[in-house]
Amino acid sequence: MTEKLLQYLWNFKVFKHFDFKDIEGNSVEIHDFGKWNTDSGPDFLSARIKINDLIFAGNIELHVKSSDWIFHNHSSDPNYQNIILHIVFQNDMEIEEFNHNHIPTLELLNYIDQDILWKYKKLAGGSQFIPCETIFNPTRIPVNFHEQNMLKKLEQKSLELEKSLQQFKNNFEAVLFQSLAYSFGLKVNAFIFKQIAESVDFSIINKLRHNETQLEALLFGISGWLENPEDDRMKIWKREFDFIKVKFNISDLKFRPKFLRLRPPNFPTIRLSQLANLYHQHQSLFSKIIHIQRSEDIFEIFKKVKASEYWDNHFNFGKISTVHQPKTLSRDFVELLILNTVLPLKYTYQKYQNEETADEVLNFYRHLPAEKNAVVSDWKRLGLTCKNALESQSLIYHYKNSCEEKNCLNCSIGFKLLKESSNV
Structure with missing residues (x-):
């Protein structure tokens, strides 16, 4: 038993019955369980x-x-008077002091189902993919679980x-x-590319x-790639950069993208060329994106984007590829x-202007395929289907923010598992 679990059980009223009696045998009727206080001071x-x-x-202290x-030295603390x-x-x-002030003490040992304690021990002590893996049941996923996770993620990104x-x-x-x-x-290279852009x-x-x-x-x-040009094309880029640098007073600060552990198609040379081509092709790109109503129309924007011709037979400067x-x-x-x-930027732009924004953006996620990665694969191994990007994004978000942190008491799945009987 932990104090956090005890607070959780009291807040959600998870007891075998409510015929409470204090340690003196007096009946204790709870008219209002109180408001859970997550700041300093009494718990409820x-x-x-x-x-x-x-x-x-x-107030109530647990x-x-x-x-x-x-x-805990509560006796001398005025917050607990x-x-x-x-x-x-x-x-x-x-x-x-409780005897002197006639403050009752309620012992909950016999009011809590031992099955809950067993389940919590499984959750808190689990070292598998998710803490509740040994008692997880894919049919116990709460209604609107994915939608709620996705909205939390969008708000966080927003x-x-x-x-x-x-x-x-x-x-x-x-x-x-x-x-x-x-x-x-x-x-x-995410942070390096962002630094370049900024x-x-x-x-x-x-x-x-x-x-x-x-x-x-x-x-x-x-x-910082043009300092020692190795072929004619690099010399052209260097000449243009030297002109731009003077014209716009560009800083001498250089950002060095990494090539390590990247497949050639993901080399920063290729990705920066593709980014340049995207902005060359599309003026007012954000305005185009914001008015799109279908996910396939977004794909059309990126469909013709490619690195410049030099990169057809290069992955790095001065080295011709086979x-x-x-x-x-x-x-x-x-x-x-x-x-x-x-989609996160679309959500951020529209959420203050259109009450239907959330549903509209969630529909975009529903019409995109589910991601393929280790986290999604592990959820599937536990019996969860993952039909679209809304569900895969939800599961990834939930894993990172609840399961990895073992935040089971604030997890809607954990809540259902704790409340149900041991034969799930």
Whole structure:
């Protein structure tokens, strides 16, 4: 038993029965269990109880053992002067001040189903994929579980985007560029690509986007790759970058993307060229995205994006590859861009303007295929189906924010499992 679990059981009223009696044998009627206080002070505020035909209003404190009141030094703390009931799992000692002030103690040991304690021990001590794996039942997923997780994730992402919007004076086009740069960098180069995007004012990107060579030169130059050109094309990029650097007063600071542990199609050279081509092809990209109603129309925006011709037979500067083919964006990569960048920004833009925004964005996720990764595979191994991106994104979010943290008492699945009988 832990104090957190005891608070949880009291808050959700998970007991075998409610015919409570204090340690003196007096009947204790709970008229109001109180409001769970997650800040400092008593555990439950504004409770109401009836004992010996008298009604008391005040606060409730819970402990695993009665002696914890002494060990926690509550006696001298003024925040605990309005206690009307002391709740413990086990009464291991008599508290003199409670006797003196006629404050009842309620021992819950015999009111809690032992099956719940067994299940919680399984949850808290589990070292498998998810804490509840040994008692998990895929049929016990709560209604709207995926929708609620997805909205939490979107709100979390939206708060991050709103900070960027404040920084860039509500310029959604600039924030989209930085967000896309982050996604194009994948895990290895995400932060470096974002730094590259943030190192120049978006107005410069807008001025150069009509000239793909100059836009590439800017991104390659900021990456520090043009200092020693190895072929004619690199010399052109260097010449353009030197001109741009003087014209727009570009900083000498260089960001060095990494190649380590990346497959050649994901090399930063290819991804930055593709990013330049995307912005060369599409003026006012954010405006186009925001008015799209179908996921397939978003794919159309990225369909023709490819690295410049130099990269048809290169993966790195000055090194001709035996593989000769255009470096286009794969559908899987575009799906990642849509899931992690386009839809969160679409949600952020529309949520203050349209009450139907949440449903509209969730429908986009429903019409995209489920992701394929180790987390989703493990959920499937436990018997959960995963039909679309809404469900895969939900499961990934839930795993990272609840399961990895062993936050089972704030998990809707854990709540159902704890309440149900042991023969699930």
